Amino acid sequence: MSAATERSDSDGYDVIVLGAGPVGENLADRTRAAGLTTVIVESELVGGECSYWACMPSKALLRPVISRADAGRLPGLRERVGGPLEVPAVLERRDTFTSHWQDDGQVDWLRSVGIDLVRGHGRLDGPRAVTVELPDGGRRRLTARHAVAVCTGSRAALPPLPGVAEVRPWTSREATSSKTVPRRLAVVGGGVVAVEMATVWQALGAAVTVLVRGQEGLLTRMEPFAGELVAEALTEAGVEIRTGVSVTAAHRPAPDGPVTLGLDDGSELVADEVLFATGRAPRTEDIGLDTVGLEPGSWLEVDDSCRVTAVPDGWLYAAGDVNHRALMTHQGKYQARVAGAAIGARVRGTPPLDTGRWGAHSATADHAAVPQVVFTDPEAASVGLTAAQARDAGHRIRVVDKDLAQVAGAGLYADGYRGRARMVVDEDRGHLLGATFVGPAVGELLHSASVAVAGEVPLARLWHAVPSYPTISEVWLRLLEAYRDGEGAGADG
Template sequence: MADEDAVFDVIVIGAGPVGEIAAARVVRGGLTAAVVEKRLVGGECNYYACVPSKALLWPMELAYAVSRMPGLGLRGPIDTPAVLARRDEVVSNYDDSGYVDWVEKLPATFVRGHGRLAGPRRVEVTTPDGDVRGLRARHAVVIATGSAPDVPDVPGLREARPWTNQEATSVQQVPKRLVVIGGGPVACEMSQALHSLGALETTVIVRDGRLLSRIEPFAGELLALSFADAGIDVRFGRSPVRVERLDPGGPVTVHTDDGARIEADEILVGTGRRLAVDDIGLGTIGLEPEGPIEVDASMRATQVPDGWLYATGDVNGRNLLTHMGKYQARICGDVIVARANGRPDDLPSLRDTADDRGAPQVIFTDPQVCAVGLSEAQARAAGFPVRAVEYDLGQVIGALLQSPGYTGRAKLVVDEGRRVLLGATFVGPATVDLLHGATIAVTGEVTLDRLWHAVPSFPTTSEIWLYLLLECGL
């Protein structure tokens, strides 16, 4: 006779940052929870993406800043082994026991294994030893399985065993020759990080005519100049047509559509991600197995009867950013608690509005690229009455104090009808600290006339707000 299912109020499949937050919120609200994870608890972000990539990029940023400042010239190259050791430290040497302890101290029940839906409110977990354990939810199942790197269908590419963000961020031996496919955040960040750590010949193949094509054009232009200054070879308007690797540990050859041939020691693919929903049992409840899982503003799946299924983070396709997934998880957990206890579930804090207005994003390249809300092109396509203003960050005394010849730019996108911000973009060294103020202004729909009275400190780069508002006619 099969073992009886273990019963919990809520079952969370996926124990990355998003799943952890969802579980924490339901437990905080007095419900019981089980958390299922096959791989490392803490998820892609903590081991192979956000956290380790920044551990690799931060020394590069410091080195660039110091090398630009008179009197503080950088002496010698970056100590790559020391940087990699620090990276290993911040990812806990790929040991997830600390995160497992955190989950269990919520308290929630942690189940190690591959979780799959097996009908309404039921989850089957295949454990590492091959056993199958049944779980049943009284109130809700939350899918928080995230996404995985996508490898395009280029002849020979998969056979060449390319790096993705996972291999790039966990690198133990930096290749001397590196070819990168893609012009988005992962490709740009890891190109610069690995180049600074010893990839002396770094070639970036970009299908589009610019880097970071979803952000304001000047962002990609300034970043391309930085790549050129560093000796990174960027080839715009090109695509790989064939990849060859004859020996498993040997060199790789990339053929591009202009007839060029690029030899490298490793190839890194940074062309996008696919939703991790292909083997979680969506078909058992009548959903398409490839996703995304469509949800309403409370994160509840819209195509599942009785409203017991929720999806947070990448799997719902709303926004593939960790901080936005964590935001959705807070909403999701609190909504589940409210509904389980018969309390109002329509409070403003229980609905996702941030995704519609534009999520903040930081690309930790040199220069940093920081954006929130809509770009000018997006705002015009949406039919807003748009006014866009730009200003040279290098003209702000606070920026010039950071280094002579500071290069950067800022832009606001304004809804002329309501006189509120639709979007903001800042590109330059150390611009990340300007972003949250812009996020508050965009999310809160603060009018330009009110922003005029938010006085920036002197001498800081935040004075850019004064100059941008002056450009708006205030």
């Protein structure tokens, strides 16, 4: 058979999944568990962005940084950890967590659960069909009896600057996979990627400047104090943060030379590398959306079972970043589990479809209980609505804040502990709408808040969830006491 020969799967599959990242893997796992034959199509590495260029390498890089910072806050250790990090060891551990950018283990897992894999670039080819351009130059046409799921994720979006591509900027991929430490790094943006990568590369020896377009500062999708505390710590570590400035031009005159950034205040910034952490775009520009009446390159609007609303007959699903509901790996995996179960229920009729609020086939948490941890020093963790979001949604709320440093467990965790906790309470229904924690090690507090928000647990019942002493989680008791005693600001406070 020649490389140009058209090949086809004679029997087809029940379900075709485009994209073998964590979202695609989870969706395929659920449809296969429902007894449906399933195939995944992947053009890069099985395991996707998270495994090789995002979650895993970034957190592997951050862990030594945070561990050193924690040790530096304890007598008996701070005297031993004052020196620089051993960069080769940090990068090697990062490489280990990416499996050295090899996907053999993930491919073995697919085989073990009975999911087929077709490598190549897959495009929709009309209703319930996908054509795959294979690595050997051939093509294979797959057909789906029941559903096609788009799980192709997102990519870094570069700003529309003249010649920006020619300066070979870093995106999140280069920032998490670089083999060397730049002497000077400019970070453009103020979101999660920007602050985490500023934390990493400053600690590894780079002189880091963060450029933020707006005056609001960092982490603007969280409570304002989160960005303020992270900015304070970054500045103390040696990062320069400049707000209210925009990049208007970028030049790299010599291929191996520095980058010069022109700023809207008339100044210039010279750096050895520049990271643009300025948002994401859907990876849907070349997956055949036009063959089913959709706009190439668009985000895909879905219902709460992740079914694409604009496609008749309900056979097309989209989970993860491509539907633009919550661009986080864990939330995409949650959507995938919901969508896979919904596909199975629609095909088999068992269990019956349940798409009501908090139903088994409804991704309700996308609206009400999205958790997120920013792994800086200090960590910032949040779930549900911020106070501003709750007010904008029309809720009558009370906001209660507590200083985490006043909790015994925090004082034991580190000398000079700095942090803050907030809960946003629905005054009419008596349960949490959101919670935010900022401070060392608060990421592990978040799941208890997620359970409380998603479960809509009444505050009267939360009183009976006794936090262990002396732990940082005792902040829950302090928050509940403050609420009981009438502390906190109301909806207009």
